[in-house]
Amino acid sequence: MLFMERQEHIHIVAAGEKMEAACAAAVRDLQDITRIVIFADTEIFTNTSRDSEEVKTHKDAVREAVTEAKAHAATLNIPAILVYIAPPAGASVAAAVQKIKRESPGARFTFDLSGGSKDLAVALFQISLWLGGGAYYAFEGRKGTVGPAEKLAVPAIPLKEIAANPNYMRILAVLAGTPGKNDTAPRVLPRSYLFTQLEAFYVPVKKSGVKMNVSKTKTDAVTGKRAAIPVLSQGTFSSLLTTLASADLVQEVPGPAGNRKEKYYRITASGTLALQLV
Numbered sequence: 001m002l003f004m005e006r007q008e009h010i011h012i013v014a015a016g017e018k019m020e021a022a023c024a025a026a027v028r029d030l031q032d033i034t035r036i037v038i039f040a041d042t043e044i045f046t047n048t049s050r051d052s053e054e055v056k057t058h059k060d061a062v063r064e065a066v067t068e069a070k071a072h073a074a075t076l077n078i079p080a081i082l083v084y085i086a087p088p089a090g091a092s093v094a095a096a097v098q099k100i101k102r103e104s105p106g107a108r109f110t111f112d113l114s115g116g117s118k119d120l121a122v123a124l125f126q127i128s129l130w131l132g133g134g135a136y137y138a139f140e141g142r143k144g145t146v147g148p149a150e151k152l153a154v155p156a157i158p159l160k161e162i163a164a165n166p167n168y169m170r171i172l173a174v175l176a177g178t179p180g181k182n183d184t185a186p187r188v189l190p191r192s193y194l195f196t197q198l199e200a201f202y203v204p205v206k207k208s209g210v211k212m213n214v215s216k217t218k219t220d221a222v223t224g225k226r227a228a229i230p231v232l233s234q235g236t237f238s239s240l241l242t243t244l245a246s247a248d249l250v251q252e253v254p255g256p257a258g259n260r261k262e263k264y265y266r267i268t269a270s271g272t273l274a275l276q277l278v
Contacts, residue, residue: 008106008108009032009109010037010100011026011027011030011037011111012038012110012112013037013115014038014039014112014124015038015040015044015062015066015082016116017065019038019112022115022149023073023080025148027076034078036070036073036078037100038066038082038083039085039116039124040066040083040084040116044059044063045084065115066082085120087119089117090123093123097109097127109128111124111135111136112149113135136149136150136151137149138150153270155247155270156270159274159277162247162278166201167201167202168243168249170198171240172249174197175250175271176267176275186267186272188265188266189265191241191263191265248271249270249274250267250268251265251266252264252265253265
């Protein structure tokens, strides 16, 4: 019997204060992380006579956070190593990631940009776009509070292509729910419901080979004439959902317990952002 080797998942974290909480959350939420690599600005681990008391306190806090993050990873049997990043950060980060890729070909990458300097965060984000790895960031809230790290919404297909296809927009709008209503969680809807919501509004993007339902007609918004309604096939609908899912605009999720025949979907952060920007 053949066993498939587990894909290595390398989580790269920018060293910063309280980063141990971010590492713990990443291991809990992503679950398949096999190695943690902490990228730290060299100045954090370098003391100078010019350091103010504030700078010394910050450096000590970051060093302690790195130690605690490595210790937590060790309790879970996840290797965690520290990599020093010297300026310019862009070149150093690229060289460090290249070395990791040579040592671990085929590995999957994710990134947490919350800690470290601005240069380090920008460099890691740039690399994440090239590698197609998810990038996470904990945004600061009111009164200086810091929320949980959230995956940054990065477009996998150009926004103009999303906007040009009204079928994409309709599916995203249905999943997003009522405009202006602040739901605590994204709507999770069955595939069959999404199909019925798109069926009456379906607009063929390719004009050739489209079947028309001659028994049903609707008024053309431009010409004012009655025309047959195009038929939305299950194959076409599946293709639309597949494109949206591959672009991380929607996500297939488990449905209610006991219902394994129906597929369920929800909108992602990228899908929500796409709706806001169109």
